[in-house]
Amino acid sequence: MPRTILMLPGDGIGPEIVAEAEKVLNKINDQFSLGLNFESGLVGGAAIDETDTPLPDETLEKATRADAILLGAVGGPQWDSLPMAKRPEKGLLGLRSNLDLFANLRPAILYPQLASASSLKPEVVSGLDIMIVRELTGGIYFGQPRGVRELESGERQGYNTYAYTESEIRRIGRVAFEAAQQRGKKLCSVDKANVLEVTVLWREIMNDLRREYPDVELSHMYVDNAAMQLVRAPKQFDVIVTGNMFGDILSDEAAMLTGSIGMLPSASLNSEKQGMYEPCHGSAPDIAGQGIANPLATILSAAMMLRYSLNEEKAAEAIEAAVSKVLDQGLRTADIMSEGAKKVSTREMGEAVLAAL
């Protein structure tokens, strides 16, 4: 059964890193006879420049038909002054929402070979392995009403709506409980239930779900405390589940604990396990086109894609093993460079992974 992967390089370093991941996927496709077909499309700033919209219909159609999507990154300063509806980010948000990719999985893992890259003390982060499950198609990102209105006083007021229904909370809760079952069996739900009504409902539904997963230990934490605990003692966490906005903040904080955000992949899944995969880092316009970006987060995103959307665990593990091997060989792109290692370009890193496969 042939399966289709849509490649969306996007902006900034996106094209460079996706190119390396594509080579890796091609080789693994042959090695494991996966029957993958590749398509490509425009999204974000690249799409704005060619078609005047961040998510062209053609891209959305291809995305809907694809079994999985590999995205580079979107955004850059040249599009920052556009009105909100026309910005590169809307391409990303449109894909998430149209494909109903509600479950965002963001691992924060410290690679032992890169332990010294962290700004935290080694004993605080060594062996760190957290999974953040972020709700991705609801909450304040998509809540209505929203906008800027003029008040009677004549001054303007900006407003957004933070809303969740029971079923939205339940389905992301299930994903998180299931992830915890397959890991350390500890789930921490993060909310602000002492202030926000929407998160009181969130907490209630999480508590309800507990009955279906008696083997998982559920705890609750306020978001301000979670932001603190991630700095103080991050290894206390196994799986964290939270809403879209809190998840945006905490997953970036958690990623940075490792010091090597250039290594971290992510998955965004719908209930059919169709998924979009992308590195946690952004489009890094400052280094775009220089051939020095780290392609490993994108290559590891391809591995996640094989695991979650294509059910090819062995192929996923082969890629992950190859990445581990190049790190063992001491190869480093600039962002993870340290004394005594060998500095390589984006392409050299991609080639090294290919060779290690």
Add this chain to the structure above:
Amino acid sequence: MPRTILMLPGDGIGPEIVAEAEKVLNKINDQFSLGLNFESGLVGGAAIDETDTPLPDETLEKATRADAILLGAVGGPQWDSLPMAKRPEKGLLGLRSNLDLFANLRPAILYPQLASASSLKPEVVSGLDIMIVRELTGGIYFGQPRGVRELESGERQGYNTYAYTESEIRRIGRVAFEAAQQRGKKLCSVDKANVLEVTVLWREIMNDLRREYPDVELSHMYVDNAAMQLVRAPKQFDVIVTGNMFGDILSDEAAMLTGSIGMLPSASLNSEKQGMYEPCHGSAPDIAGQGIANPLATILSAAMMLRYSLNEEKAAEAIEAAVSKVLDQGLRTADIMSEGAKKVSTREMGEAVLAAL
């Protein structure tokens, strides 16, 4: 001119730590002939237990009349199952809102004597001195409409509103620009202007204000990136200004970078410089009543009170010098204890500060 200070011990360790701060204020009152009168009142869980409401009218009246308020902390597990409107936190939120204490100043300072308490590497945090200016009476904390409603489908939806008017943004912006003028002249405004309309307005107003403060260098950062940058390189920041919810999260994260949240005071001011002062840490119910809590954040909050609301800079500096002296003497409460130091109780720490005055 006599001035009135309202003491609100609150819950958990609140009464123990406020008692020490009160001794310090009494002594400084005599030494500097400040003419301070002290009153006290109930708030939070303590008020619920006695009067069935977290903010009794009597407390609100006293607070309104007072020149400044010193608060311990509110909240504890015994009140966690109460409905939102009756919880201890509502006492705190009610004071903030009724007194219009819109400007929350939260310094994150690393005391050189306590450098080893941080979970971050010494070179990343040594000399850290950030001021977070958080808007405290608007945003999603107070936005209407809010609640839980039943949808036509029969399921419930929780919702809150994140809103800011131009004038709300402008007044907190001015406080932040002025704080930056008196410090390192760098201001970073944190928003999520790539997704939330309310923060597009926020960014616009901050940009407008720039003209009034040409000596301050203004930058903007998305909240997810700010959460990352605080971990990666916190010393890049001087003053950070942001809304109520983002400020809640980022100020706790920043405080924890120091590893000694038991040391950090905060101020909440209105436009008449009337203010409420409280430690950044919470009510710590797990250690309440044991006499081991750290009173220094509350004592330093009293110093902030003298500086900001009572215009007694010399008296404020005297307290801060005394705190620094007891740290130099190697005295440590349990939370900041390290090898070779002398472990002391809450009361011993308070007495040591008194002696150092």
